[in-house]
Amino acid sequence: MIDLLGQFENIRFYLVGPYPNGAIGGLSLNILLTVLAISFSFVFGALLGYSRLSCRLYIKLPCMAYIEIVRATPLIMIIFWMYFFLPYLVGGHATIFSSAVVSLSIYAAAYQAEIVRAGIIAVPRGQLEAALSTGMSRYGAMQHIILPQAFRIMIPSFVSFFVSLFKDTATVFIIGVIELTQAGIIISQRDPDKMYAAYLSMAIGFWCVCFTMSHLARRLEKKVGVFDLESIRPDACRDEFMLLPKQKKTGEGIEQSVVCAPDK
Amino acid sequence: MIKFIAANKWFKDRHVLKNINLEISKGEVIVICGPSGAGKSTLLRTINKLEPIDDGEIIVDGMYISDPRTDLTALRAEIGMVFQHFNLYPHKTAIKNITLAPRKVRGLSKKRAEERALKLLEKVGLDHRRDAFPVQLSGGEQQRVAIARSLAMEPKIMLFDEPTSALDPELINEVLEVMTSLAKEGMTMVVVTHEIGFAQKVADRVVFMNDGEIMEIGSPPDIFVNPHHERTKEFMSSVFHIPIFSESQEEE
Ligand SMILES: Nc1ncnc2c1ncn2[C@@H]1O[C@H](COP(=O)(O)OP(=O)(O)OP(=O)(O)O)[C@@H](O)[C@H]1O
Ligand SMILES: [Mg+2]
Numbered sequence: 001m002i003d004l005l006g007q008f009e010n011i012r013f014y015l016v017g018p019y020p021n022g023a024i025g026g027l028s029l030n031i032l033l034t035v036l037a038i039s040f041s042f043v044f045g046a047l048l049g050y051s052r053l054s055c056r057l058y059i060k061l062p063c064m065a066y067i068e069i070v071r072a073t074p075l076i077m078i079i080f081w082m083y084f085f086l087p088y089l090v091g092g093h094a095t096i097f098s099s100a101v102v103s104l105s106i107y108a109a110a111y112q113a114e115i116v117r118a119g120i121i122a123v124p125r126g127q128l129e130a131a132l133s134t135g136m137s138r139y140g141a142m143q144h145i146i147l148p149q150a151f152r153i154m155i156p157s158f159v160s161f162f163v164s165l166f167k168d169t170a171t172v173f174i175i176g177v178i179e180l181t182q183a184g185i186i187i188s189q190r191d192p193d194k195m196y197a198a199y200l201s202m203a204i205g206f207w208c209v210c211f212t213m214s215h216l217a218r219r220l221e222k223k224v225g226v227f228d229l230e231s232i233r234p235d236a237c238r239d240e241f242m243l244l245p246k247q248k249k250t251g252e253g254i255e256q257s258v259v260c261a262p263d264k
Numbered sequence: 265m266i267k268f269i270a271a272n273k274w275f276k277d278r279h280v281l282k283n284i285n286l287e288i289s290k291g292e293v294i295v296i297c298g299p300s301g302a303g304k305s306t307l308l309r310t311i312n313k314l315e316p317i318d319d320g321e322i323i324v325d326g327m328y329i330s331d332p333r334t335d336l337t338a339l340r341a342e343i344g345m346v347f348q349h350f351n352l353y354p355h356k357t358a359i360k361n362i363t364l365a366p367r368k369v370r371g372l373s374k375k376r377a378e379e380r381a382l383k384l385l386e387k388v389g390l391d392h393r394r395d396a397f398p399v400q401l402s403g404g405e406q407q408r409v410a411i412a413r414s415l416a417m418e419p420k421i422m423l424f425d426e427p428t429s430a431l432d433p434e435l436i437n438e439v440l441e442v443m444t445s446l447a448k449e450g451m452t453m454v455v456v457t458h459e460i461g462f463a464q465k466v467a468d469r470v471v472f473m474n475d476g477e478i479m480e481i482g483s484p485p486d487i488f489v490n491p492h493h494e495r496t497k498e499f500m501s502s503v504f505h506i507p508i509f510s511e512s513q514e515e516e
Contacts, residue, residue, distance in 0.1 A: 129314055130351035130410075134365035134417055135341030144364060148355055 010187050010194070014201050017178045023097070025178035027205045033169040033179065037104035038162060044105075045112030052117050063113070070110035075171050078103040083175045100172040104165070111161050119154035120146065152224055159217035163210050170206070180205050265290045265421065265452050266311060271320035273306060280306050281317065282476040290420075293453045295463040295484075298473035299499055304456045307473065308423050311454065312343040325420055341369055344414030348426040350406040352398040352413070358385065359394040362413045369417065377416075384412035388442050404435030411442055422446065424455040458503055460488060472496050 017025015024032065052063040070078070082103040086094040123146050131141035173182035184202040188195040239247070266288040273281035280303045288294055296304045309315040310322060313329050313336060322329045327339050353361050362384060363377035372380070385391040388408035398406055407427055414422060424443065428436040440462050447453055447466045457463065463470055463484050470487040472480040479493050480486075491497050 124351070126347055126349055126351035127353065130345075130347065130353070130413075131365075133312055133314065133340055133343070133345035134414065135337045135369040136365055137337055140368050144368065145353055149353075152355065 010198075011201070013187065014180060014183050014205060017183055023178070026183045027180045027209070029177065029179040030166060030169045030206075031209065033100060033104060033172065033177075034162065034166045036101050037108050037165060037169075040101065040105040041107075041109035041112055045109035046116045048109060049113035049116030050120065052113060053120060067110045067113050070107060071114070075103070075107050075168055076174060078107050079172055079175060082106070096172075096175050096177055099175060100169075100177050104169065104172070107168075108161075108165055111165075112158075115154050115157045115161060116150075118157070119150040122153045123149045155217065155221055155224070159214065163213050166209060166213065167206060265292070265325060266454070267323040269321045269323070271310065271317045271322055273303075273310065273315065273317045273319075280476050281310070284320070284478060286471065286478065286481070288452065288454065290452055291450045292468045293447045293451075293466050294455065294469055294471060295467040296454065296456045296471045296473060297458055297463070297487075297499075297503075298479075301475075302473040303476045304473055305425050308345075308425050308454060308456055311421070311423060312340045312345060314345075337369065341365075341417050342420045344411075344417060344419035344422040346407070346410050346414055346422070346424045346427045348430050350398070350403070350410045350430070352406055352410055354398050357395045357397055358390065358401070358409045361398070361409060362416045365413070366416050380416055381412070384415050385409075387415075387445075388412050389438070402435060403431045404438045407431065407435075407439045408442055411439070411446075415446075421452045421454070424453065424457065426456050426458075428457065428459060460503065464488065472499070474499070 013026060015026045016028050017023065019025065019028075048063045048066060051059050052067065054060050079100065082099045083096065086099045086102055127145050127149065128138075128141055131145045132138065136144070169179060170181040173179060173185065176182070178186070180202055184198040188198040266286075268284045268286040271281055271284040272279070284307065296307065298304055306315055310317050310329075311324060317330065320330075324339060325342055327334050329339065352358075353364070356364065359378060359381050362381035363372075363374070366372045366377045366380060367374065382391060382394065385394055388411060390405060390408055390412070393401060393405060393409075396405075398409070401409065411427075427443070428439050431439065436459070440459060443453070443455070443462070444466050455462075455467070467484050469481055470484050471478055472487055472491070472493075474495050480491060480496050487496065488500055491500055
């Protein structure tokens, strides 16, 4: 019989890598990379997306160029580029860890820019006009009216992007960063008996974090998404859209799509 | 109070306001009507410079709107505007919609602003809905909150751009009533509307616009019952759905 516990005896390695005897790794490193990439790229990405809205070509074109180029490049290419060029640029001080962070940030900025841009233009034009017509400055209108609404619109896109960025951190295994994927590979190579456990552990690790992120996001959406009653219940089922024969007990019409009032 | 002097506006090469001359005095209620695309909304929006004019001048309460030295926020604070689609802030409750501008622009304290907002909500008959979000209000209620929001800045002029045309028929009256009482209090109002009953009861003068031009100005009976221009006649009959027996049967 397979020694079940023995299969997973490396759990610590999956979670934190060689730490404390070496640098931190494993699943924690995936999380750390995600957090760092998001923090470094957030402001830059938001500025890019905001500036892209400008009608002035000298502002808009550089932003568009960045966004379009990065989005048309596979992440793995950006990682290789940074792996080879970053040490050259900063004079040999770059570690594989910093190459990984920089490439993920470059990549994330382009996507966040698009999310921010789409969020801002999704706010109806009349909102700005209403604010301006009461005598508010454009700055005040952006601060109190446009951006708070844009932010709510962006939440779902941000969440799905963060989740996918988290999964994409697995790609940096290619330059030897010992994150969860690399940790699993190391173990399965060292001990081929544990290969299945290794790949299962990777899957479970990624799943747990992604699930937690989505769950937290749903709660956030519930809390702030007041102005759009549908988004209060992002997981509501909508049988009336299903092109299937009616179920008996659902009655007629579309009264099942209960849209509840926000609880203040 | 408001004076248009040879005002012109183009959108690209489309001439949408053609040599507009119009003087509106304090306390007057002006109704603007005319076919779709005539430039009614544009005319209204030039008054608070949501649309700048390209030529001519508009003087609002002594302020020259084309003058770059004119403080736009001060100008707009004196002019309330009510939109066809209400444009309430969906992420704020009714009372927060109303208190925002007085607090940020006039610098009122939260308490003062809320007192004023409550009075206005009472005036439009919605004090019991103060904590409702716009999605929880009916169209008529939303529009009344929107009117209260404009009034909270204590404007000298109120502009209405088809305030009832997005409403179900049974909700129109509650909004018109608020507007009527406002007119009775002596507010200077410019109203784009096709509510003929309201115009006849409340308007001092009616402006008929067509294709960027002011075709006719006159008292409500002048415009609605005895219009001079053929175009005005045609339009009125199409709005009133009264068949007329003229050679030109074309619809706009
Ligand atoms: N932002 C814009 N850019 C270009 N053209 C515009 C713009 N806004 C309005 N127009 C044009 O200007 C003309 C006048 O428009 P306006 O909205 O003032 O008409 P209106 O009389 O209010 O019509 P309606 O009764 O349909 O509201 C129209 O032909 C319209 O197509
Ligand atoms: Mg209009």
